[in-house]
Amino acid sequence: MLIKTRRTWELPESAATPESVYMNRREWLKGAGFAGLGLATSGLIGGGMAGTALAAIGGYPFPRNEAYELDRAMTDEELATTYTNFYEFGSSKNIWKKTRKMSADPWAVTIDGMVEQEMTLDAEDLVTMMGDKQERLYRHRCVEAWAMAVPWSGVPLANLIKVARPTSGAKYLRMETFMDPKVAPGQKQAWYPWPYVEGLTIEEAQNELAFLATGIYGKPLPNQNGAPIRLVTPWKYGFKSIKSIVRFTFTDQRPKSFWEELAGKEYGFWANVNPGIPHPRWSQKTERMLGSDARVPTMIFNGYREQVEGLYANLGITDPRALYY
Numbered sequence: 001m002l003i004k005t006r007r008t009w010e011l012p013e014s015a016a017t018p019e020s021v022y023m024n025r026r027e028w029l030k031g032a033g034f035a036g037l038g039l040a041t042s043g044l045i046g047g048g049m050a051g052t053a054l055a056a057i058g059g060y061p062f063p064r065n066e067a068y069e070l071d072r073a074m075t076d077e078e079l080a081t082t083y084t085n086f087y088e089f090g091s092s093k094n095i096w097k098k099t100r101k102m103s104a105d106p107w108a109v110t111i112d113g114m115v116e117q118e119m120t121l122d123a124e125d126l127v128t129m130m131g132d133k134q135e136r137l138y139r140h141r142c143v144e145a146w147a148m149a150v151p152w153s154g155v156p157l158a159n160l161i162k163v164a165r166p167t168s169g170a171k172y173l174r175m176e177t178f179m180d181p182k183v184a185p186g187q188k189q190a191w192y193p194w195p196y197v198e199g200l201t202i203e204e205a206q207n208e209l210a211f212l213a214t215g216i217y218g219k220p221l222p223n224q225n226g227a228p229i230r231l232v233t234p235w236k237y238g239f240k241s242i243k244s245i246v247r248f249t250f251t252d253q254r255p256k257s258f259w260e261e262l263a264g265k266e267y268g269f270w271a272n273v274n275p276g277i278p279h280p281r282w283s284q285k286t287e288r289m290l291g292s293d294a295r296v297p298t299m300i301f302n303g304y305r306e307q308v309e310g311l312y313a314n315l316g317i318t319d320p321r322a323l324y325y
């Protein structure tokens with residue numbers, strides 16, 4: 001009989017017994033008297049204890065949430081999955097084949113910082129705990145002025161906060177991409193501040209639009225689009241939508257993101273889309289949809305003003321540019 005072996009940080013029984021998640025897995029194994037049995041064996045025990053098998057991130061296609069409509073044609077699947085930004089694999093858009101070296105299953109995700117209980121669990125278990133799997137059609141606007149419109153599969157980011165139970169002092173959610181230069185040769189380029197980091201305020205992370213994607217076009221994410229789990233914040237420039245996340249940290253300090261660290265005058269923390277505020281080196285008035293040479297007008301908050309405007313009303317920010325780069 002073939003049994004899928006699991007590593008100690010995987011929690012196959014988490015859906016059935018969520019309490020176990022709030023205990024450190026290794027502590028739990030030790031407490032249960034299974035220390036030193038080895039990875040494969042402990043996985044077996046983990047599965048056997050709950051008496052239930054948990055499916056991989058499955059169930060595609062996720063049911064469409066019709067609340068999110070597009071005003072334009074969906075981007076061709078082949079284009080959206082072969083023209084990608086993933087600097088870990090190089091600075092060109094044509095890196096999709098290089099990402100084959102990555103393995104997204106299993107995938108350990110850590111939730112730490114200002115939370116009631118830190119935890120590390122497998123991405124599929126996290127997504128199962130978050131619930132509310134759905135598909136949403138979103139526009140995407142890269143700061144470089146190309147754009148696309150795609151169907152993402154995933155779960156609302158707000159549900160992660162429910163699972164994580166941050167303490168009252170937490171003001172920001174910091175996210176981090178994996179770090180493995182053997183897999184991602186771009187990470188050998190030491191002038192970049194690896195690993196890739198992004199951040200949101202807790203209010204932004206709780207906004208209905210903030211989404212954790214596990215799939216695209218009704219299928220699991222290909223590696224190049226950020227497998228197995230990536231952020232999607234469609235009202236912000238694309239660089240905020242961090243790929244292949246391994247860590248969510250709740251903090252009272254505003255995170256400094258990868259691009260902010262590299263060029264803070266060009267790529268800031270807020271990065272809300274605004275056609276009226278040019279990038280220091282180019283206009284943001286229009287955008288080019290992948291697959292077309294025509295330029296279309298860029299919309300304030302990328303067309304999501306109604307949903308997000310309130311987030312920025314009372315921040316006391318006086319620099320008119322601050323929220324939009």
Ligand SMILES: Nc1nc2c(c(=O)[nH]1)N[C@H]1C(S)=C(S)[C@@H](COP(=O)(O)O)O[C@H]1N2
Nearest residue numbers: 084085086087142177196238239241242243
């Ligand atoms: N870890 C990581 N996340 C990342 C990037 C990256 O280079 N590394 N690029 C960002 C940028 S600039 C954009 S526009 C989007 C692109 O997403 P896509 O390639 O799935 O279209 O991913 C964002 N997330």
Ligand SMILES: [Mo]
Nearest residue numbers: 142143238239
């Ligand atoms: Mo981007």
